[in-house]
Amino acid sequence: MTAQWRPVRQSRTHELVLETIEQQLLTGQLKAGDRLPPERELAAALGVSRSALREALRVLETIGVLVAQVGRGPDAGARIVREPDDALGRVLRLHLALGSYGLEDVLEARVVLERSSVEAAARAGRTEDFEAAEELLAGMAGAEADAERFNELDTAFHVLLARSSGNHLVSTLTSAVRESVRALILGAERNLDDWPGTARKLNADHAELLRLIGAGEGAAAADLVERHIRGFHGAFVSSRPEDADH
Amino acid sequence: MTAQWRPVRQSRTHELVLETIEQQLLTGQLKAGDRLPPERELAAALGVSRSALREALRVLETIGVLVAQVGRGPDAGARIVREPDDALGRVLRLHLALGSYGLEDVLEARVVLERSSVEAAARAGRTEDFEAAEELLAGMAGAEADAERFNELDTAFHVLLARSSGNHLVSTLTSAVRESVRALILGAERNLDDWPGTARKLNADHAELLRLIGAGEGAAAADLVERHIRGFHGAFVSSRPEDADH
DNA sequence: TTCCTCATTATGGTCCGACCGAAGGGAAGG
DNA sequence: CCTTCCCTTCGGTCGGACCATAATGAGGAA
Numbered sequence: 001m002t003a004q005w006r007p008v009r010q011s012r013t014h015e016l017v018l019e020t021i022e023q024q025l026l027t028g029q030l031k032a033g034d035r036l037p038p039e040r041e042l043a044a045a046l047g048v049s050r051s052a053l054r055e056a057l058r059v060l061e062t063i064g065v066l067v068a069q070v071g072r073g074p075d076a077g078a079r080i081v082r083e084p085d086d087a088l089g090r091v092l093r094l095h096l097a098l099g100s101y102g103l104e105d106v107l108e109a110r111v112v113l114e115r116s117s118v119e120a121a122a123r124a125g126r127t128e129d130f131e132a133a134e135e136l137l138a139g140m141a142g143a144e145a146d147a148e149r150f151n152e153l154d155t156a157f158h159v160l161l162a163r164s165s166g167n168h169l170v171s172t173l174t175s176a177v178r179e180s181v182r183a184l185i186l187g188a189e190r191n192l193d194d195w196p197g198t199a200r201k202l203n204a205d206h207a208e209l210l211r212l213i214g215a216g217e218g219a220a221a222a223d224l225v226e227r228h229i230r231g232f233h234g235a236f237v238s239s240r241p242e243d244a245d246h
Numbered sequence: 247m248t249a250q251w252r253p254v255r256q257s258r259t260h261e262l263v264l265e266t267i268e269q270q271l272l273t274g275q276l277k278a279g280d281r282l283p284p285e286r287e288l289a290a291a292l293g294v295s296r297s298a299l300r301e302a303l304r305v306l307e308t309i310g311v312l313v314a315q316v317g318r319g320p321d322a323g324a325r326i327v328r329e330p331d332d333a334l335g336r337v338l339r340l341h342l343a344l345g346s347y348g349l350e351d352v353l354e355a356r357v358v359l360e361r362s363s364v365e366a367a368a369r370a371g372r373t374e375d376f377e378a379a380e381e382l383l384a385g386m387a388g389a390e391a392d393a394e395r396f397n398e399l400d401t402a403f404h405v406l407l408a409r410s411s412g413n414h415l416v417s418t419l420t421s422a423v424r425e426s427v428r429a430l431i432l433g434a435e436r437n438l439d440d441w442p443g444t445a446r447k448l449n450a451d452h453a454e455l456l457r458l459i460g461a462g463e464g465a466a467a468a469d470l471v472e473r474h475i476r477g478f479h480g481a482f483v484s485s486r487p488e489d490a491d492h
Numbered sequence: 493t494t495c496c497t498c499a500t501t502a503t504g505g506t507c508c509g510a511c512c513g514a515a516g517g518g519a520a521g522g
Numbered sequence: 523c524c525t526t527c528c529c530t531t532c533g534g535t536c537g538g539a540c541c542a543t544a545a546t547g548a549g550g551a552a
Contacts, residue, residue, distance in 0.1 A: 013535065014304070026343045026429070038503060049536040051297060054505090058260070058301045059308045063337050065344065070504040071544035077503065082346040087337050091309050091330060092415075097272045098311065100328040101414035108362070109415045116358040168347035169338075169355045173419060183272070259506065284532060295507040300534090316533040317515035323532065 013048050014055035020046065021060065025080070036066075036078040063087050088176035096180050106181055107233045113174045114158065114229060115222040118209065120165035122218035129164035133157060133210050137203065144199040147189040155182055157206060161213070202232060259294050260301035266292065267302065271311065271326070282312075282324040309333050334422035342426050352427055353479045359420045360404065360475060361468040364455065366411035368464035375410035379403060379456055383449065390445040393435040401428055403452060407459070448478060 024030040036042060036057075043053040057078060060066040064087035068078045096106065121129070136157045143149040155178055162174035192198055205228040212221035270276040282288060282303075289299040303324060306312040310333035314324045342352065367375075382403045389395040401424055408420035438444055451474040458467035 012533095022340065025340055028343070032344050040503085051300075051537090052535065054297075055301060055304045058304050062305045062308055063340055065340050068504060069544090070502095070542070072502045073545040076544075080344070082341060082344050084337060084341040084346050088334070091333050091337070094268065094271055094309055094311050095328060095330040097274070098278050098326070098328050100330050101418070105413045105415035108366075108413050109419065112358055112362040112416065116354070120354075167351045167354050169351035169423075170358065172347070173355065177415075258504095286532090297508090298506065314533060315515090316513075316531095318531045319516040322515075 013052040014059070017046055017048055017053055017056035018059055021056065025065065030080055032080050032082050034080045036080075038077060062090070084172050085175050085179075088172060089179040092176050092180035093183075096184075103181075103184070103233075106177060107229065109177050110174075110229050110233070111226050113170055113177065114162065114225050117162040117165040117167075117170055117174055118213055118221040118225050119218035120167060120170075121161055122213045122216050122221050124164060124166045125214070125216060126164050126166075129160060130210070130214055133160055133164075136160065137206055137210065140199070140203050140206065144196050144203070147195060147199075148186060150199055151182065151186045151189060154202070154206075155179065161209075164213075198232070202228070259298040260305070263292055263294055263299055263302035264305055267306065276326055278326050278328050280326045282326075284323060308336070330418050331421050331425075334418060335425040338422050338426035339429075342430075349427075349430070349479075352423060353475065355423050356420070356475050356479070357472050359416055359423065360408065360471050362416055363408040363411040363413075363420055364459055364467040364471050365464035366413060366416075367407055368459045368462050368467050370410060370412045371460075371462060372410050372412075375406060376456070376460055379406055379410075382406065383452055383456065386445070386449050386452065390442050390449070393441060393445075394432060396445055397428065397432045397435060400448070400452075401425065407455075410459075444478070448474070 021030070030036075037045065039050055039053060039057070043050040046053065057066060057068065061068065064083040064085070065080060066078055067081050067083075069076050095101065096103075136153050140150055140153045140157070143153060158178050159171070159175045162171040165171060189195055189198070205224065209221055209224050209228065212218075212224060267276070276282075283291065285296055285299060285303070289296040292299065303312060303314065307314065310329040310331070311326060312324055313327050313329075315322050341347065342349075382399050386396055386399045386403070389399060404424050405417070405421045408417040411417060435441055435444070451470065455467055455470050455474065458464075458470060
């Protein structure tokens with residue numbers, strides 16, 4: 001194997017701090033819900049400046065592992081939380097914009113993830129999610145004129161299906177990927193010739209998808225969701241010929 | 247729809263800075279390879295303190311969108327880059343540790359992603375990746391005694407297959423998910439009764455997988471990789487009964 | 493007593509000014 | 523022409539100060 005040496009880039013203080021805290025997370029010494037000491041105390045305890053500590057905390061915050069609240073009382077200060085969705089969404093969104101991967105890749109990823117989601121959802125059969133999905137569906141039917149609102153509900157619908165699969169990770173990834181192309185999809189919808197008609201078609205897909213999932217027909221639902229995604233996604237990719245290289 | 251209000255959490259300076267820079271990324275005013283102005287200048291231009299700016303830059307750095315180098319010359323300063331893999335890996339790793347999702351979820355996600363990867367790889371048929379994979383395979387055969395090294399090569403092997411699919415996004419996700427459980431897998435391997443025997447079996451799978459991909463038999467390769475992952479992953483999940491809730 | 497009001501205090505958020513160390517650029521000297 | 527050494531330009535770090543926010547608790551009014 002050809003040796004690949006990456007620069008060591010050693011010892012930026014905030015990275016050391018980060019490692020320390022990460023270790024405590026990985027070993028379970030820090031759990032969700034725990035509070036960190038006040039910044040000034042922790043900085044002193046770690047022997048670093050408050051600025052360096054704050055940079056490390058900021059990183060944890062963007063990862064969705066920590067939130068901070070000002071003020072006083074039991075809810076104030078820095079707390080460990082579990083909110084990966086926004087973090088992943090932001091990463092994917094920015095890298096999509098930078099062309100770290102192309103739209104085709106996003107299309108394939110969506111197909112793969114959502115096929116798996118709907119199959120699992122059909123197996124799980126959660127009626128409460130089913131009802132919520134019905135509501136979203138009704139909302140979309142009423143919002144066919146308003147592309148922005150439709151897009152919002154559409155995203156919520158797909159994310160709900162993913163969540164209904166019972167697999168948090170796949171759901172998080174699905175949600176993040178879907179969010180990352182949200183602005184693009186919205187832009188494409190606005191440029192379509194016959195948007196209301198397209199919206200109706202999409203909604204018909206959604207209704208049928210929901211029916212199949214409710215009936216436990218996972219395989220059929222998976223095929224439908226693939227057609228659904230490829231159909232629309234493919235249509236607007238072709239109208240946006242900026243291919244991203246790498 | 248029941249209204250869901252999340253707190254506005256408005257106007258932390260570094261978030262405003264972040265939005266500004268993100269906008270420039272999303273609109274293409276900032277592209278990969280571009281250099282940002284020196285921190286002091288940029289801070290002054292944005293009308294914020296250097297600390298606030300630095301926190302925003304740190305966020306971009308953890309997202310894998312920016313790197314900073316000290317010193318002088320054309321390569322110094324903050325540059326826009328495209329390195330999503332480490333960022334995603336870190337997010338998933340920490341959230342796995344926090345129990346944002348369970349091991350079962352990771353198993354399913356790996357199955358879904360890697361099935362897709364090997365099918366695509368079989369279609370793409372990149373001979374150069376094939377050769378690199380052969381090398382890794384040989385390396386693993388020689389490292390059956392050393393669990394750590396084996397694990398390293400194993401990870402590299404799966405990541406290589408993913409990359410060979412030609413889909414950067416799926417490859418990145420695969421790599422991140424695989425990295426996130428790397429420490430866990432290593433720990434499990436060390437606790438196995440018959441590790442060398444297991445290693446041989448895994449390697450046999452790898453060899454056969456590579457053969458199928460080379461022969462263009464994507465479907466068979468997908469089935470094999472699913473059995474491969476479920477077999478081993480399932481075995482060690484059962485020996486580690488800490489189920490993560492949410 | 494009970495309730496409202498207001499000062500106190502703990503906490504994160506922001507800013508400033510200073511200094512350190514790394515690394516390219518260029519002048520001085522061989 | 524090449525080497526050596528200083529200077530300048532960067533990010534990285536630090537300490538201290540002040541602000542905004544929000545719970546707390548004391549003190550006064552009903």
